[in-house]
Amino acid sequence: MLPDGLLAEDEQRCRRLLADATARYRARPAAAAVLVPLCLVRGVPALLYTLRSRRLAGKHKGDVSFPGGKRDPTDKDMVHTALRETCEELGLAVPEEQVWGILQPLYDQQKVTVVPVLAGVGPLDPQGLRPNPEEVDEVFALPLAHLLQAQNQGYTHFCRGGRFSYTLPVFLHGPHRVWGLTAIITEFTLQLLAPGTYQPRLVRPKPSGG
Template sequence: MGKWRRDNSSKSQKSYHNIGSTLFTKGLTKGLWTSYHERWSHRGPLKSQMCGLHMRVPQQAAFEDCLSSKNEERCREHLQSNTALYEKKGGKSWAAVIVSLCTVGGEPAFLFTLRSSKLRGRHKGDVSFAGGKQDPSDTNIVETALREAREELGINVTENEVWGVLKPLNDSNVLFQSGMVIAPVLANLGPLENLSLRPNPNEVEEVFTLTVAHLCNPQNQGYTHFRTGNRYGYTLPVFHSDKYRIWGLTAIALDHTLKLIMPV
């Protein structure tokens, strides 16, 4: 497989492209589901002013400290209470995603994938974290996330790099309808420059990063109103850059993670 190189066209957004192969990138104007309505103004998505979906912009020192050992210890302690939520699964279908923290040039960031447009299902071509359904051979939900990281990104994430598991996300509303319960597993992969990414082309079209500073900027945040039938149903966060739109369960997991690692 060809090597992956970094595109430094934007400080807050890094892309890794497979040299010698063609990648098809989805823009912000891809088709939207008829089951929801996204509110856009002529200047872009309307910013969240309600429901506590996003947070205020932290100070620069907070960005620098979010991956510190002290903050890691605080986050690990906070996430310990979620362990009991995964002990009894009640016969439900479970999946896990690995919410991947990292650094790019020393700057805290998140690692995302663009799902292959060749995949089946509603969310092909969407931005996501690496993840998938739990296999019978997986002893726990963390092992599912680490296995999916190997299969999709070609990297070995150790349990020592895992900070913990966020509260489960229920994938059963009108928007998603899979009936899955999703476990967001938070891990710090360390410097991206030290990782040998080998994305699986059958599942991943593109790998890219967005900095924590970019994602915390209100100019890069929005929200989407969803309806159930003819009535308002709920509101979910949206994050965006010049090239990508992060929505759905990925945006929910990201929003929860930012509130954890960047308390303000």
């Protein structure tokens, strides 16, 4: 996949690679789901992000996020959760057939399972969206070419008990810093879309006692 263009072959390849995870996690109940919207902004492939409202409760207010939220008991599966929450937050209705599949689920700091759902939403003007001001302060897109440039990629090292523990990605030099769970999902997405271009440098904790 080239940073400046996406082909139908890219979509089919991604759908095939995500098929097993999609079948495994789609109907498995989880606490929350987010949509990873792959869009075309003025013809350029990009990922769509939100800036969470500062009026929200909790520690993640004002953070960059993908649209999404908690599972509702009436949701038939986690894909439905992601699509419903995206429509409620952004007024963006994404047909289910535009979903490419489910990326690897993650756990947040509270051990809550979050299911990322990748969808190709087509041409989009982020400024034309009308986000719910109670949930979203801003909507913006970052081109894949921007995310794939090494100068826009950073990493944060974490220590526990005075010893190195793990490293997480950070994406820089956009309107807002992309970090935390959103950065990890961004990294998963880039690995899928540009396997020959993006080289993750995550360092996981080593097992103790070895």
